[in-house]
Amino acid sequence: MDFGSPRSHAPQALRPLLLALSDPRSAASYDESGWDSLIPVARTARLLGVLAHRVYEHVDRSTLPERVQRHLDAGLTEARYRRQKTLFLLHTITPALSGHAGPWVLLKGAAYVAQDRPLGRGRLPTDVDLMVPRASLDGVEHALKSAGWVFEKTEEYDQHYYRAWSHELPPMVAAGQSMELDLHHTILPPIGRIKPDTARLFSDAMPVAGTAFHVLCPHDQLLHAIVHLVHDSDFIGRLRDLVDIDAMFRALPLTDADARAALIERARLHDMEKPLRMAAMLCRGWFETPGCEELISDTVTAGDSFFYGERVITLANRVLGPANALDGSERSRRRAGKLLEARSHWLRMPPWLLAYHTASKGVRSLAQWATKRQGAATG
Amino acid sequence: MRIAEIPEQLLFHRLSTEGVGIDFGSARARVKTNLPACAASIRTVYGGYFADDPSGMFDVTVDLRRVRGIRAYVRPQCQLLCDGIVDQEPFPLDTSLPLLEWGTNYSLATRLYCYLLLHAGVVERGGRAIVMPAMPGSGKSTLTAALTLRGFRLLSDEFGVVRLRDARLLRMLRPLALKNESIDVIQRFEPTAVLGRRFPKTRKGTVAHLAPQPSHVDARQEVASPALVVFPRFDPAASVELHPVQKARAFARLAVNSFNCEALGPQAFEALSQLVAESSCWQLRYGDLNGAIKALRELLDEAKQVDGPGLLSDKREAVRW
């Protein structure tokens, strides 16, 4: 797999990590000081397992210092644990799902684990995202509750607003399960600005052999990862999400003109062309991902956007990396972060709600809910 | 040159610039601080260690710094950066060493998935180790400290470091944190013991640190075999009572009282099983420290020497995909 070299969008302090991720063979030549800089940054970016996986694929481990091996192994160990817990959760809930119309579609990290694809290796999922048809949602929720699953947040306004405004229920937990279960009925809030074609998400979902589950088709997985980062987050510390997107672009491959055209068409179907373009601009800037340049010129009709354009990218570049690999001051990162948080709240609220500037309970509660969801985002 | 022999000014200079490497045995840290008081504390409680070259690779870099800004005038504070990130709440400026110690322990516990880390005090004699799981009220730290002052060598006060491939105990030599009455007990028990200053008003009460002895520091790369697992229970009303503990139960209590047993899955299961298989397991109820030490010495002598298994079936390589 060809990874290319990192460009000038990334902070200087992050270049060693990006280089090691993009050209793992180069890691064989690092001295102990080099690793000493690299490993803590990878760990904070939650990319240590991914780094370890890529390095071990290309470098004979016996050529690496013992201490380095220990830390790379630690990254893989943590990832292996999360993977195991994910598989255990999926195995446990399978009986509860039977009898309720599917498909039962795994999203994001849980999907990569279930498919056992290279993209999933070394990652650290913290929860399992499962999307079921709206008509089955109540039945599945009930079945899970009977099987011992409970909602973590039980406050009434949380419950109400999740169900009324959102595309997902509050997280569920169960005894003996380390991971949380997030039930979705689509991938973005129904009241939101982007309107994916949910019916096609389901109808084009693909089964995962040996399991009762489906995953989104490859284009939809990629687009979901993209909106999760550029539409549904504040970018802060989310480099690992961009690493996933870069890997998926390469796997397509984005260099293939037909694959690119099909992806753009799919993005248009889901109303996600601008986020797609933005993701390509970010990947070009951070990873020089092949095919991004072409994708950007192919989507020029999407127009420049306030929310998905150059200005946001400049801010995102300052906050994507971990806090222990900054070029600028911590203050400038914080400032960029605050602006991106505000953008995130703005995007989450539908246009018609913004008309209400009074401190009416509805608006404030939604903002609180939006903030709470933001705060809960980890992994 | 040991840290205690380095002139205070010079040590502070090194700590406040590139830092100083400190080797605990199974892990090593690069330590930095820009606080003179913290440097002075380090000189005492790490006196027996060597100040290693700070270049190269370390398992963690810890940096104890004064908090800057307006608040610093109202309530002076210090904070700890671990690999450039602040994980802990700031402490009052005059409580810097406890923050350095607790923060460093936390960093080690969350990074070292290469070992099975039990929450226990571990000492050894003749290469045979006593593992003492840390339960609240056990008096584990006091007992560990006292043992190290009576012919047992320290592996660790906090971490039972178990090598996954063969269940041997490794060293994680760190200053022993003593709390409240324990400090006086140890001071009376051994007046020559090197104790750092007392820090009152911490979350855990008054804390002081016992410096590991130079000869114990010198042994930091030595490996020990499991021989005893002892669950201590301090009871001022008791003298010394020993009760055998079922091995399977000892296994369960050790697993529950570990930092990362669950995350290591099958490797931890195998290593912990081996450790318990080779150990004699006991509950020790004691009010008299000298009596407890004597009892442990006898117990260690009596414990059957079991040959190690060589490599366990799951080698470290199994961690890879």
Next chain:
Amino acid sequence: MPLVAVDGLRIRHFDDATVVFHPLSWDAHLLNPAAFAVLELLLQAPHSESEIIEFLEDALRDEDRPQAVAHSEKLISELRSLGLIRQTADSAIDANRRDP
């Protein structure tokens, strides 16, 4: 429906009890001799509930025999809830895939 032990269990005996590691949940469980006897039976081959009861009856002392049924029902239920045994019709856990 016959019951059988799941694949991939790791088992370590100590003098008095047995610890068992589950390859999917990664939980470890403490089994007393009776519980392990049942598990061992089901490791060898699938057995029906009545066969398990008969087995336990034989193993118990005379005075405990009347409780054999209640005992074994409880044991079987616990072993099932821990995922250590399953009905032969349940989907087999692919222990190799879960436990690299």
